Amino acid sequence: MEIYKTRSAIASKSNWLLSLVVTVLVSFGVLALLQGLAVLLVHPIFNIPLDELVAVLTSQSANPNARMAFLFVQGLGAGFGFIVAAFLIAKVIDKADMGFKHQIANFKFIPFIIMLFLLFGGMMFNALLIDLNGNVQFPAFLSELEKVLRDKEDELMALTKYLTDFDSTAELMMGILVIGVLAGLGEELLFRGVLQPKLHQYTGNAHLGVWITAFIFSAIHFQFYGFFPRMLLGGIFGYLYLYSGSLVYPIIAHILNNTFTVVLVYLNKLGKVEFDIEQTDTVSWPIALGGLIILLISLRLFKDKCKPIITDEKLEQSV
Template identity: 30%
Template structure:
């Protein structure tokens, strides 16, 4: 039997019930991005005019300022709020930054290397889940909802394509910084930091909390047809944090996932590689099996090193 599957969590430091904590987080997740949206509107209108703000909403690629407008909107209404909310929540509401944000760096550095190889071999698994996800359909009575979700995902794809249209190395580094690093920090502080901790305290079950948080993380992105692979990523990130006791393990994994996608997109756009980043039929069944087995082995090694357990502890 595997015992003590996670590091000990600091005792509960607040009288606020986890359900109320979650409600507070959800409240701020609804209102703070709206404030960011209004700020973005003001900045875009001030810099580029009201028409650019309208074109940002309709993804009018004919507007030369569309890309800049989309980045301003993304950073102001999503990246900054997703970072500010968990930091203020942990610092001023529950007053327990260590337990909720887990900023500690006290873990074996080799875990970073293990995460690197786990993420390196994860694309095959993500491809399987993506292909399964693409075949899923909602029941006939919900056909309208499915069509709406497809339309929303197509709109999100248009925005992503416009933002990741990288003409030079400067655009590449900017995308790596924003999509790779800043997004990873913001989302991990929120999900694997605050929300996962809230569910651990609420359910008393770390495994349940990791899976619930991973599902919430995927649902938050509003991309139904990439729901399963994002859940899998969320589970990876959740166990990285639970076993190591540090948020920086999941930030590193999240960064690797996002930054590698940005780099591959850049190389494809400049015809340095022929691999289309949107191609979901790259691997074969042998690669799927090998990746799964190899990742499970690496996760086992990661767990035992993080928890300072014997390598063959059953």
């Protein structure tokens, strides 16, 4: 069960709409402020002329420091931004205790190993979802919407390819830090650590809390053609927290998932493996179903092996 102890009036079930509105406003406000700060720091840190900033932020700059600068903006403005937003909402607005001592105490080795199999099964099944979602065809009367979504997908894919087209080990390390560590840590603290327990409390249903959070988590990436695979990942991360009472599991799982992709892209560039982030290869149904079976069995084992250690008090106010 998630740990989010608070007696603040704004976080109560009766004030659910106000609480969610404040959560959204604070989150986007923090992200906007930190991204603005990051942009201002690009010139002094990376010695990139001010008139090149737009080119840097649209992946059009030929400056050798452009990719590092862009990753810096992403790391400070997004990854670190989610961390700041999560703590600001939890500590200042909701006056909540996320029980980090209990979170750490609830992390155990055997469930961690099971989690690795769970992630493996999830990746196998998700490969099918990636293929199906990436090849969705809209009916004729929605052709204009499909064109808009495809154009947006192409734009974001071009940006992703630019960010991960590392030219050095230093850029790879920066990519792992920003795309793997900061994104994994920040997004899990905000979505699973703050939003999921709120939605669990407001809906009165743990599963609704997990899947509404996963839906929002996927939606904020603004990629329809990757929406369902990302939503599944969000659901997996949500159940890791729900069944264990420890954010450590989804944080590690998220970091591993992102870092694995980043490293594969780099190894492909070096000619060590064949991996194209832009391609959605067809996956056989038996392999996908095998992955789903591994995922479900591992999730059940994970739940059985996780017995959250909650001492001191019964956490009456937690959800």
